[in-house]
Amino acid sequence: MRNKYRKPTNLCRNAGSRFSASAVVWSLVGCILLINFFSSIHQRDREGGQVQLRVSRHPQLRELQQVEEEENIRIPPPRGKRSPRAGKRRPKRTTTVIDEFLDENSQLRHLFFPSHKRAIDTANAGNESYYYYPGRIWLDTDGNPIQAHGGGILYDKKSTTYYWYGEYKDGPTYRAHKKGAARVDIIGVGCYSSKDLWTWKNEGIVLAAVETNDTHDLHKSNVLERPKVIYNDKTGKYVMWMHIDNANYTKATVGVATSDTPEGPFDYLGSQRPHGYESRDMTVFKDDDGVAYLIYSSEENSVLHIGPLTEDYLNVTSVMRRILVGQHREAPALFKHQGTYYMITSGCTGWAPNEALAHASESILGPWETMGNPCVGGNKVFRQTTFFAQSTFVLPIPGYPGSFIFMADRWNPADLRDSRYVWLPLIVAGPADQPLKYNFEFPIWSRASIFWHRKWRLPLGWRGFI
Numbered sequence: 133m134r135n136k137y138r139k140p141t142n143l144c145r146n147a148g149s150r151f152s153a154s155a156v157v158w159s160l161v162g163c164i165l166l167i168n169f170f171s172s173i174h175q176r177d178r179e180g181g182q183v184q185l186r187v188s189r190h191p192q193l194r195e196l197q198q199v200e201e202e203e204n205i206r207i208p209p210p211r212g213k214r215s216p217r218a219g220k221r222r223p224k225r226t227t228t229v230i231d232e233f234l235d236e237n238s239q240l241r242h243l244f245f246p247s248h249k250r251a252i253d254t255a256n257a258g259n260e261s262y263y264y265y266p267g268r269i270w271l272d273t274d275g276n277p278i279q280a281h282g283g284g285i286l287y288d289k290k291s292t293t294y295y296w297y298g299e300y301k302d303g304p305t306y307r308a309h310k311k312g313a314a315r316v317d318i319i320g321v322g323c324y325s326s327k328d329l330w331t332w333k334n335e336g337i338v339l340a341a342v343e344t345n346d347t348h349d350l351h352k353s354n355v356l357e358r359p360k361v362i363y364n365d366k367t368g369k370y371v372m373w374m375h376i377d378n379a380n381y382t383k384a385t386v387g388v389a390t391s392d393t394p395e396g397p398f399d400y401l402g403s404q405r406p407h408g409y410e411s412r413d414m415t416v417f418k419d420d421d422g423v424a425y426l427i428y429s430s431e432e433n434s435v436l437h438i439g440p441l442t443e444d445y446l447n448v449t450s451v452m453r454r455i456l457v458g459q460h461r462e463a464p465a466l467f468k469h470q471g472t473y474y475m476i477t478s479g480c481t482g483w484a485p486n487e488a489l490a491h492a493s494e495s496i497l498g499p500w501e502t503m504g505n506p507c508v509g510g511n512k513v514f515r516q517t518t519f520f521a522q523s524t525f526v527l528p529i530p531g532y533p534g535s536f537i538f539m540a541d542r543w544n545p546a547d548l549r550d551s552r553y554v555w556l557p558l559i560v561a562g563p564a565d566q567p568l569k570y571n572f573e574f575p576i577w578s579r580a581s582i583f584w585h586r587k588w589r590l591p592l593g594w595r596g597f598i
């Protein structure tokens with residue numbers, strides 16, 4: 133897991149094959165990361181500052197920038213030593229920020245997972261209304277933490293309402309066996325509705341686990357991840373696609389369910405290996421012309437597959453393309469701006485955060501080009517860990533072309549139900565940040581930038597489609 137996290141860093145290539153050499157290098161990396169982490173970060177580094185400047189000319193962003201400037205992003209120094217228990221688990225390794233993040237006894241834990249006291253309470257927010265605080269507990273209109281992890285948002289035109297679907301994980305975290313990943317039994321897919329993208333009403337579990345039949349895909353001992361819902365204009369059905377797996381992730385299939393209403397309940401239709409291949413992290417994307425696509429990590433997560441769905445959205449067709457071959461990406465989130473397709477992905481490091489990449493293409497089936505890390509602001513550690521989170525969805529902000537909400541999960545492997553949501557503004561503007569592989573340096577796409585904000589809100593004029 134951790135080795136993969138380090139793959140993208142330059143220092144990795146310098147690490148010698150001898151153990152002592154690599155230990156020294158990793159100690160250095162650890163120190164550098166820690167220094168970066170604790171150094172005062174309201175002074176942005178040059179790279180971040182330039183991008184910031186460029187994009188702040190974007191008129192729709194002014195308000196976001198102002199909010200940001202009012203706030204100092206400050207991370208207090210550590211209050212004590214790491215817990216002895218964590219030290220025992222990995223005695224030879226230097227502490228890195230990622231270790232601190234994953235260590236449930238870390239003294240820094242409150243920085244990544246602020247306590248309930250600081251929750252976003254949408255029912256009693258006063259003049260804090262409409263502010264997003266990435267990483268804080270987010271309460272629904274009943275005062276309960278929102279349970280919609282690995283989720284996505286559907287805008288329902290009929291009811292002019294947003295629906296947020298995600299994994300309902302309000303159960304105990306455990307390991308199915310010693311080497312298994314931390315997990316929560318399937319409870320189901322949670323659904324929340326909103327008019328303003330900030331106040332969320334719990335619509336209940338719209339696709340529930342199956343308690344008694346242990347051969348059923350939705351039996352609680354299995355895995356249901358990353359549910360996404362799209363509306364089929366031809367059939368009038370709401371169609372949910374989701375990753376269905378067994379506890380050791382060897383089944384690697386994708387499941388489908390449908391409903392006549394966005395609030396469900398959804399009827400489960402079954403699962404398959406699309407195009408005959410493994411399918412793990414996935415998403416669906418509905419294009420302007422009504423054609424929907426399934427995108428999934430395949431071939432041991434080494435490549436993404438993309439292909440159109442049938443007209444009823446209930447199956448894949450025979451058309452499939454392999455994209456980002458050999459890049460080992462997961463958690464894909466697709467969006468489109470001015471005819472160009474964009475995608476944000478993460479690396480494959482389990483629950484540990486890693487560096488996001490942005491990709492772009494003129495055709496949804498590819499070829500896709502990798503543009504680089506879209507994260508801007510915060511400090512270097514924040515940018516190299518996608519703000520300690522993993523992409524799940526990108527939602528266009530209606531009325532603000534080029535402006536999106538980037539939705540990510542800050543997974544908490546010690547207690548997955550307490551994983552947090554990191555929503556941040558994503559802007560498509562400015563030149564690409566990295567030379568692309570095309571020989572003639574053409575086409576050059578706009579940069580997709582995700583801006584760190586400790587606190588932000590949508591532009592004042594925006595209050596949804598009320």
Ligand SMILES: *[C@@H]1O[C@H](CO)[C@@H](O)[C@H](O)[C@H]1NC(C)=O
Nearest residue numbers: 202253256257258259260261
């Ligand atoms: C409103 O904001 C001010 C500071 O701008 C703060 O002192 C006050 O406590 C806030 N009121 C509420 C109800 O949050």
Ligand SMILES: *[C@@H]1O[C@H](CO)[C@@H](O)[C@H](O)[C@H]1NC(C)=O
Nearest residue numbers: 344345346347348349350402
């Ligand atoms: C259990 O689930 C399997 C797979 O969906 C199904 O074929 C079988 O009929 C179910 N058994 C019962 C008793 O419902």
Ligand SMILES: *[C@@H]1O[C@H](CO)[C@@H](O)[C@H](O)[C@H]1NC(C)=O
Nearest residue numbers: 353377378379380381382383
């Ligand atoms: C994975 O789990 C399934 C049951 O959930 C089991 O049948 C299979 O043998 C396991 N495979 C491995 C490689 O552990």
Ligand SMILES: *[C@@H]1O[C@H](CO)[C@@H](O)[C@H](O)[C@H]1NC(C)=O
Nearest residue numbers: 402404407446447448449450
């Ligand atoms: C989905 O399509 C494939 C061929 O592309 C076909 O073999 C399979 O039976 C279909 N599945 C369903 C549930 O219709």
